[in-house]
Amino acid sequence: MDSEGLCISAVIRFKKRIGHGGMATVYKGVQTSLERPVALKVLKKTLLDRKDVKSRFERESLIIARLNHPNIIDVIDRGITSKGQPYFVMEYVKGADLKDLIEKGDLKLSQRIHIAVQICKALAYAHDNGVIHRDIKPANILMDRQNHAYVLDFGIAHFCEKTQASNKNEDHHTQVGDVMGTAAYMAPEIHASADNTSVQSDLYAFGVLFYELVTGILPLGRFELPSTQNPNIPKAIDKVIERCLCPDESQRPRSASEIKNLLLKVMHGAHLAPAQKERAKKTVSKAEDKFSLLDVIKEDEFGAVYLFEDKVQHDLLVIKKRTNSSAGFRESKLLHKLHHPNIVTVKGVSKNDRVFISVMEYLKGGCLQDRLIKPFGWKSFISIATQICEAMDYAHRNQIIHGNLRPRNILFTSKGQAKISDFGFDEHYGGGQEGGNWYNHLGEEKSVKTDVYAAGVLFYQMLTASQQPPEWQSGKLCTNAQFDAFPKPLQNVIIQNNAVESGSAL
Amino acid sequence: MQLNPEARYSGFFEVLADLKAIKIGRKPVQSSKQDVATMGDGQSKAGFPFVLGGVVLLALGTSVLLYSTGNGPRVWEYLQLSAHDAIIWMESLKESFLGK
Numbered sequence: 210m211d212s213e214g215l216c217i218s219a220v221i222r223f224k225k226r227i228g229h230g231g232m233a234t235v236y237k238g239v240q241t242s243l244e245r246p247v248a249l250k251v252l253k254k255t256l257l258d259r260k261d262v263k264s265r266f267e268r269e270s271l272i273i274a275r276l277n278h279p280n281i282i283d284v285i286d287r288g289i290t291s292k293g294q295p296y297f298v299m300e301y302v303k304g305a306d307l308k309d310l311i312e313k314g315d316l317k318l319s320q321r322i323h324i325a326v327q328i329c330k331a332l333a334y335a336h337d338n339g340v341i342h343r344d345i346k347p348a349n350i351l352m353d354r355q356n357h358a359y360v361l362d363f364g365i366a367h368f369c370e371k372t373q374a375s376n377k378n379e380d381h382h383t384q385v386g387d388v389m390g391t392a393a394y395m396a397p398e399i400h401a402s403a404d405n406t407s408v409q410s411d412l413y414a415f416g417v418l419f420y421e422l423v424t425g426i427l428p429l430g431r432f433e434l435p436s437t438q439n440p441n442i443p444k445a446i447d448k449v450i451e452r453c454l455c456p457d458e459s460q461r462p463r464s465a466s467e468i469k470n471l472l473l474k475v476m477h478g479a480h481l482a483p484a485q486k487e488r489a490k491k492t493v494s495k496a497e498d499k500f501s502l503l504d505v506i507k508e509d510e511f512g513a514v515y516l517f518e519d520k521v522q523h524d525l526l527v528i529k530k531r532t533n534s535s536a537g538f539r540e541s542k543l544l545h546k547l548h549h550p551n552i553v554t555v556k557g558v559s560k561n562d563r564v565f566i567s568v569m570e571y572l573k574g575g576c577l578q579d580r581l582i583k584p585f586g587w588k589s590f591i592s593i594a595t596q597i598c599e600a601m602d603y604a605h606r607n608q609i610i611h612g613n614l615r616p617r618n619i620l621f622t623s624k625g626q627a628k629i630s631d632f633g634f635d636e637h638y639g640g641g642q643e644g645g646n647w648y649n650h651l652g653e654e655k656s657v658k659t660d661v662y663a664a665g666v667l668f669y670q671m672l673t674a675s676q677q678p679p680e681w682q683s684g685k686l687c688t689n690a691q692f693d694a695f696p697k698p699l700q701n702v703i704i705q706n707n708a709v710e711s712g713s714a715l
Numbered sequence: 716m717q718l719n720p721e722a723r724y725s726g727f728f729e730v731l732a733d734l735k736a737i738k739i740g741r742k743p744v745q746s747s748k749q750d751v752a753t754m755g756d757g758q759s760k761a762g763f764p765f766v767l768g769g770v771v772l773l774a775l776g777t778s779v780l781l782y783s784t785g786n787g788p789r790v791w792e793y794l795q796l797s798a799h800d801a802i803i804w805m806e807s808l809k810e811s812f813l814g815k
Binding site: 591594595598599601602605657658660661662664665696698699701702705706707 | 733
């Protein structure tokens with residue numbers, strides 16, 4: 210219980226108030242079970258006076274709490290206090306908000322662009338899951354001491370009252386009474402109606418934030434382009450900002466992912482550490498003049514994943530490097546000679562005495578893992594599941610076992626077409642996934658049947674958005690009301706994709 | 716837990732056959748390995764004409780009853796309300812068929 214008498218949870222202890230805004234009050238607290246600091250955002254009680262807002266909070270706050278991305282602040286819990294105030298319990302990050310950093314003006318241009326790239330990654334992930342931020346502004350970006358950006362308050366503005374914005378709102382703060390957002394960052398269509406909120410309105414707000422980030426001022430009235438104010442700013446940045454701030458939403462970029470890729474091309478790896486660049490350079494040593502490093506997607510003891518740009522074709526390519534002791538070379542080599550619309554194209558493979566590399570096409574639509582915060586509708590499930598099955602059937606007919614089928618290896622094109630990646634590659638579990646490998650939890654040897662089982666788990670996750678693997682008892686799948694509501698044939702596909710105990714009837 | 720891999724599909728061609736047999740919101744579907752089943756909580760789209768006919772007959776019956784009891788002027792009001800309710804009901808039924 211805090212000084213204001215808010216009873217939130219027995220496991221959260223209030224410490225002090227650390228922020229206050231038009232929508233909410235923020236407290237620092239301690240999660241007593243783990244003795245770790247947390248931030249508590251307690252929304253205004255008036256927000257729950259309307260019944261529709263309460264039901265919307267109950268429905269959508271769960272989705273917000275499920276967002277899981279390195280550039281989005283983690284929501285640990287959510288609920289409604291004994292006094293009827295909605296709240297979110299979030300991870301506590303020590304640092305400053307981007308507003309303060311912009312005001313200080315200490316950031317290098319490459320750091321500023323890297324912050325924008327991180328914000329775009331967070332937005333792309335949330336948008337792929339149907340979550341619109343609605344209040345993108347520097348005050349909602351938290352920066353830690355390593356310049357890692359965290360976007361705060363995804364979708365929280367959604368719970369604000371829908372009332373007309375005050376034209377006199379000159380201090381740029383979000384207030385109850387705004388049309389869900391902050392006036393200076395609001396797209397023109399939102400001024401007309403809050404119902405016009407969309408991915409494109411978030412991208413408009415991002416455009417304002419990005420302009421402010423590179424110039425230090427807001428783009429008010431007839432604003433000068435950033436490169437006019439500072440010749441060191443590349444013209445490509447002007448173009449990105451101009452497109453984001455286009456009054457006609459159809460002229461704005463289609464996705465945050467598109468902006469991220471444009472910015473990565475501008476940066477040419479300027480945000481990466483020299484050692485990272487050196488390692489990446491060694492990976493493509495034979496074709497160094499053909500490729501330009503844009504980003505390091507992943508690096509660990511087993512290898513690395515890089516994003517390169519083909520200097521001639523200007524295509525983006527993913528280059529995966531693995532140690533020779535890792536599996537996957539045979540499969541990559543076979544797939545290099547094959548083509549299927551639902552399998553990621555392998556453009557080349559090579560090997561030396563230590564490592565092998567596989568050059569693959571880059572897909573803009575992200576991966577299935579990033580779309581599992583809510584269940585798929587039946588129609589889209591069947592469409593994606595069919596594409597997965599067609600790809601797997603084709604691979605099996607060509608003697609290729611995947612052996613590692615999981616949501617992270619199902620990628621999407623910008624048009625939503627599914628493509629399977631990483632045939633034959635091992636997954637290294639660092640204990641992150643509770644219970645180990647859900648997709649082959651009996652440790653069976655890789656075969657057609659293990660791929661079928663993995664697909665069954667994957668399909669179950671798509672239909673239930675379950676954070677747990679399917680469980681079996683006495684030969685029957687332990688289902689819940691949500692699963693039981695599926696059409697029977699769909700249930701049977703999931704059940705038979707997995708396994709049943711010998712002798713039990715389907 | 717003893718799982719029996721033998722009971723699984725033997726390949727993705729079988730999964731594909733079952734997936735392709737599923738038709739959301741249409742006729743009863745036949746799974747390659749399962750009994751006939753229907754979508755949308757067992758309700759069939761074939762029932763729509765009967766539902767619609769029932770609503771129209773109900774509206775007509777109501778109007779005849781009201782005229783006969785001297786409440787003629789209120790007939791259209793009743794009809795309007797009934798039709799409105801029927802449309803909302805049918806919309807929800809349609810949504811459940813489409814699996815939304």
